[in-house]
Amino acid sequence: MQGAAVSVTDLACRRGDRVLFRRLSLRLAAGEALQIAGHNGIGKSSLLRIVAGLAPAFAGSVEVNGTIGLIDERHALDPVQPLGKALAFWQHIDGAADNELARLGLSDLLDVPVRYLSTGQKKRAALARLIGQKASVWLLDEPLNGLDVHAVELTETLVAEHCAAGGIALVASHQPFALPGMGRLALAEYAA
Amino acid sequence: MSRRVMALLRRDLTRLLLGGRGGGAVLPVLFFLSVAMLYPFAVGPDAPLLARTGGGVIWVAALLAAILPLDRLVEPDIEMGMFDQWALRGITEELVIAVRVLAHWLSFGPPLMLAALPAAALLGLDGNTLRIVEIGLLAGTPGLAALGVTVAALTAGLRGGAALSGLLVIPMAVPILIFGAGSLGMGGESGLALTGAASLVLLAIAPFAGGAAARAARG
Numbered sequence: 411m412q413g414a415a416v417s418v419t420d421l422a423c424r425r426g427d428r429v430l431f432r433r434l435s436l437r438l439a440a441g442e443a444l445q446i447a448g449h450n451g452i453g454k455s456s457l458l459r460i461v462a463g464l465a466p467a468f469a470g471s472v473e474v475n476g477t478i479g480l481i482d483e484r485h486a487l488d489p490v491q492p493l494g495k496a497l498a499f500w501q502h503i504d505g506a507a508d509n510e511l512a513r514l515g516l517s518d519l520l521d522v523p524v525r526y527l528s529t530g531q532k533k534r535a536a537l538a539r540l541i542g543q544k545a546s547v548w549l550l551d552e553p554l555n556g557l558d559v560h561a562v563e564l565t566e567t568l569v570a571e572h573c574a575a576g577g578i579a580l581v582a583s584h585q586p587f588a589l590p591g592m593g594r595l596a597l598a599e600y601a602a
Numbered sequence: 603m604s605r606r607v608m609a610l611l612r613r614d615l616t617r618l619l620l621g622g623r624g625g626g627a628v629l630p631v632l633f634f635l636s637v638a639m640l641y642p643f644a645v646g647p648d649a650p651l652l653a654r655t656g657g658g659v660i661w662v663a664a665l666l667a668a669i670l671p672l673d674r675l676v677e678p679d680i681e682m683g684m685f686d687q688w689a690l691r692g693i694t695e696e697l698v699i700a701v702r703v704l705a706h707w708l709s710f711g712p713p714l715m716l717a718a719l720p721a722a723a724l725l726g727l728d729g730n731t732l733r734i735v736e737i738g739l740l741a742g743t744p745g746l747a748a749l750g751v752t753v754a755a756l757t758a759g760l761r762g763g764a765a766l767s768g769l770l771v772i773p774m775a776v777p778i779l780i781f782g783a784g785s786l787g788m789g790g791e792s793g794l795a796l797t798g799a800a801s802l803v804l805l806a807i808a809p810f811a812g813g814a815a816a817r818a819a820r821g
Contacts, residue, residue, distance in 0.1 A: 462686075462690060463689070463690075464686055464689060464690075464820065477690075477691075478690050479690065480686065480687070480690055482683065482686075484681070484682050484683025484686070485682065485683065486682055486683040486684050486686070486687045487682070488613070488617070488682075489682070491616075499609060499613050500687075502605065502606070502608070502609035502612075503606050503609050503610075503688075503691060503693070504691070505605075539687075543691070545690075
């Protein structure tokens, strides 16, 4: 994770006919975390997708040094497969790693098909997938949605540990995200 | 890389061959066999007529059976974000689609070739006709698989995509059908060769056309 960096310069994002935000610049070095705040539809998810390279920028440039891991509302786990097998697929793709299943409270759910899991359980499963990926830049889109108090704390702790190990976290959330030293970017200031 | 390809292939085969809720390879095979079974009922027990037209019926049934699983080939993966996660890991859409063509073929090509044996018996085909049908299916079904995955990627995310993909595949599969079924008549070996050629063209195009379509649908 050494030398991870994210640099966004003069970014503009367009969805359909509407420009969502423009002239957005940010710079994150290893160990830094940033919360992107703003109301629904302001372009938080779009910003993360552009940084991830999954959507094109309307203007400006994005440079990411390091591997990218993403969590959004689509958890990328086969709904008919038992959780253990759905996660095992990603382990085969990413290489075997500790998914911290016990810590995420998933150890007892490995036999349960993913479609029977609750929203919060799926979210924790997606976190397990993210941890196994060992990416240096975490992009988290509303990571706290559907999580109980305990799981919210756990997520915050995991992000803190990730940053302490030299990783970068970009968290798009309309909820408060408790993380010491975390920057905050109000996307409304860049609204076009 | 090969570890990732194996993981992709294993997942695709679990989904397409064994099936889960979609029924896997069982549904196309049952569909194929029911056509072969219904055809003699419809045209009557005229053995020479059945033997003469049976090979063509097998081809039409195979083509229609290949259309059945189209809606679960690409769309579910785009919907649940699999393509996003693969892209982040540097696994290109082209590779995913190429692996999927292989998995799709394995899940309906060989099963249909096996099911062609009882179907040939139901239609009263002779040994030589059956041999040409089997070789033709071996040459033609990879092309049908490539076409199916490409069209599934093109229609992913569209409303009514499943019905549309069926309609799109049928005209584009006509060359394979003409050459494949034609090899039963006067064409013979050259018909089989042309079936194989049409298949190879489709196989060569599929990863790029399907990959680009999946990337656009992911958007």
